[in-house]
Amino acid sequence: MANLTTTTSISSLWYHSHSTKPNSLLNLKSKLQSYPSSTSRAPTTSMAATTATKVIPSIIVGGGRVGKALQQMGAGEDLLVKRGEPVPIDFPGPILVCTRNDDLDAVLQSTPQSRWNDLVFFQNGMLEPWFESKGLGDADQVLAYFAVAKLGEPPIDGITDTNPEGLTAAFGKWGSAVADRLRAGGLSCKVLEKEPFQKQMLEKLIWISAFMLVGARHPGATVGAVEKDFRSEVGSLISELASAAATEKGIVFEEGVEERLCAYARAVSHFPTAVKEFKWRNGWFYSLSEKAIAQGKQDPCPLHTAWLKELNIVQ
Template sequence: MACSASASQAFTIVGGGRVGQAIADMGSGSDVVVGRGQRVEGPPGPIVVCTRNDDLQAVVDATAPERRQDLVFIQNGMLQPWLDARGLGENTQVLVYFAVAKKGDKPTDGKTDVNPEGLTAAYGKHAQAVADRLHSAGLSCKVLGKADFQRAMLEKLVWISAFMLVGAKHKATVGQVEVEHKGEMAALISELCAAGAAELGVGLAGGEVERLLAYARSVAHFPTAVKEHHRVKTVYQ
């Protein structure tokens, strides 16, 4: 299948870990990969930030002001308040539902028995370019409007928060939580989705519990921990 011009567009990729390397491997070989502590410089177009949440401020600081609108954020969590506070509220964001087991491996798409079309989604200026890059590697990615993306972002945050918390409580994997604590999870997902939707001022699409339990089944081997959840909380400050 021929790649579109957007799929072959050169990216600047910040972070050469599992996800950053995977995105670079999907490209034509013309990407610029920027390491920790380096100035963020590269070709015109998307600057895909593949770092942990607690590195984001350093990445913004290392990017020239005139290029910051090109930053593409793919981190877990609800980044919007953090982005808004830095004048980056309209930047491209991507909800990543594919997994890379170790550096150099091909990504596994986050398709489920409820959403076989995939769950990865993007919003913003460079959303289509990112989607085209992922499509060129056989991965799914939907380009959404702002309201739909906010709903999807809320669901991803609820999934991480609920499964990591309940899993840590019971010392269980994601799959064990889904099988052995389904009632507890369903109640927590419903409560968190309702509270989050009220705070964001968006309506829920329905089916949140089924979608998030299905995603858990697709990554049943994943461990649970609250460490990443703590890092996600820092983006609100």
């Protein structure tokens, strides 16, 4: 569920990829023209080459750690599109989006609208408001609980002592295709229906929002230190955020949310902590607080709000 960079910044958690500057449309056309046909592909050394799993050729948007890792899981038939390059209309299959959240508008603009229903989003955080604003509805998503330490290195599966079967999950019409690709790369992946996927997505959101905020209150604290030394703080915040999320979405989480999230913290104990990508993470919970207060109701996340203000993240 996490990508590690050489600087181990918090923005590398889970799957954030770094892309190079955009190439021209001419370069992309040249790339497509030189693309090998199904009868004349060169031998590949990809992760999937020695497996029996059929990996559907895909467009991969984003040439960072995760994008490259996904490409290596294929059979040499994928098309890698870097940030800013147009997504071709005539290359069938899923479009795996592995850019930063703030690049999503640009990705959508570069993708023909007729292909929007083939987009599969690997981004972290709460994407549902963005999906709704773009008319994407129940877009395909992947909760990527795996780590890619460096560009070109094979990913490491994110498993915990409470979920030894792995946590990575896919949802949507291309869910099975994504799961096949990840399994070909030696990773676990389950395909979920909307409600169980949403619950797991929210748990992941609660994890990063709670652990990063508590860690920020204790400068230098790693995720492991938060779990070990500040368990009461993070436990209280997890409970608060889970209650707010369940009320907002009309769902009931499975028992043991805190235990599952703390288990993941132990699995990635060396990660640093910081509150980043506020709009996509803690910002969603703060928006629930703002909405309630504007309606004359009690803040559903008072501890969260108080600690955000303590750190001058909000006023």
